[in-house]
Amino acid sequence: MSIKPQFLQLLHKTAIITALAVAAGTTQAQPKTSLLVYTAIESDAMKAYKDGFEKAHPDVEIRWVRDSTGVITAKLLAEKNNPQADAVLGVAASSLALLSQEGMLVPYAPVGLKDLNPAYSDRAQPPAWVGMDVWGATVCFNTIEAKKLNLPKPESWKDLTKPIYKGQIVMPHPASSGTGYLDVTAWLQMFGETDGWKYMDALHQNIAQYTHSGSKPCTMAGTGEFPIGISFEFRAHQVKRSGAPVELIFPKEGLGWDVEASGIMKGTKNLEAAKNLVDWMTTKEANQISATWWAIVAYPGIAKKVEGIPENYEKLLVKNNDFNWSAKNRARILAEWGGRYNAKAEKK
Known part of the structure; x- marks a missing residue:
């Protein structure tokens, strides 16, 4: 019995359609993993990290929830019994130490941990959080506005308590x-608690406003809204590079500092994808992205000279900075601080 050519063509078309349908079904059955990541990184950096990670892991898509560190920390603690985030990235180590103390993080040693400076990651084995970069205190000083007001250039934290600076300082x-x-x-660790609070009492007399952003005081100093802004070196460098008439001051007593870090939230339904993210954050590529803005990154030998940041910047950081102490005492410190100084807080 012979088969007509028209029938063979029909069979061939049917087979193609069936194959395409199966392929489409397979694609639909394997969508990208959506990874919800809470972050406090600067908006400038979000796209670079997302693009780099998704290029290395095309089966995973990052969805950001971004806010300042304090807001992200409060949000995570509020969600403790019903966690929403899969991972955190670029959140302060002092905050992640608190989450770890609350049992909210999955201890995990990423593939590249051995390549990183151990001073900038959790010392526990395996670590609850892994460092990305360091950010430290920097004072932005508008030279033009200071000259108009006949303000001398401060050299130390103690200088900022002098009466001549009354109403001229903003800080976060x-x-x-x-x-x-x-x-x-x-300040509490450098000066001791009693003298630390005395120092902040004196500084408060000269504060015009406490902003809800770490970047904003330097931005305000750059525009001349206030001549002095207590901020951090990333934003200080950016403001200076934009052409604003600011000098960067690194107070001689020492610089407070923290680490932007990554971790995995306990309860995530996307554990492998979250591990992939933390693994990738330890790579040379991810650290090279960090080094675009930061003078100190977790991967040794990657950081580059940043304009306006002194060569000995790392040596200026406060020694024995205890993140676990900062985390354990966070509620007490913030309650005391708020009771003393909240009257000058920026309105939300």
Whole structure:
């Protein structure tokens, strides 16, 4: 019995359609894993990290939830019994130490951990969080506005308590901003608690406003809204590079600092994808992205000279900065600080 050519063509078309349908079904059955990542990284950096990670892991898509460190920390703690995030990235180590103490992180040693400077990751084995980069306190000083007001250039934290600076200083609110919190905890650790609070009482007399962003004080100094802004070196460098008439001051007593870090949230339904993210954050490629903005990154030998940041910057950081102490005492410190100084907080 012979088969007509028209029938063979029909069979061939049917087979192609069936194959395409199967392929489409397979694609639909394997969608990208959507990874919900809470972050406090600067908006400038979000796209670079997302693009780099998704290029290395095309089967995973990052969905960001971004806010300042204090807000992200509060959000994570509020969600403790019903966690929403799969991972955190670029959140202060002092905050991640608190989450670890609350049992909210999955301890995990990423593939590239051995390549990183151990000083900038959790010392536990395996670590609850892994460092990305260091950010430290920097004072932005507008030379033009200071000259108009006949303000001398401060050299130290103690200088900022002099009466000549009354109403001329802005700094971040420690409950909202990781930068504000690293300032407060550094002063308490450097000067001792009694003298630390005395110092902040005196500084408060000269504060015009406590902002809810670590970047904003330097931005305000750059535009001349206030001549002095207590901020951090990333934003200080960016403001200076934009052409603003600011000098970067690194107070001689020492610089408060923290680490932007990554971790995995306990309860994630996307554990392997979250591990992939933390693995990737330890790579040379990810650290090269960090080095675009930061003078100190976790991967040794990657950081480049940043304009306006001194060569000995790392040596200026406060020694024995205890993130676990900062985490354990966070609620107490913020309650005390708020009771003393909240009257000058920026309105939300």
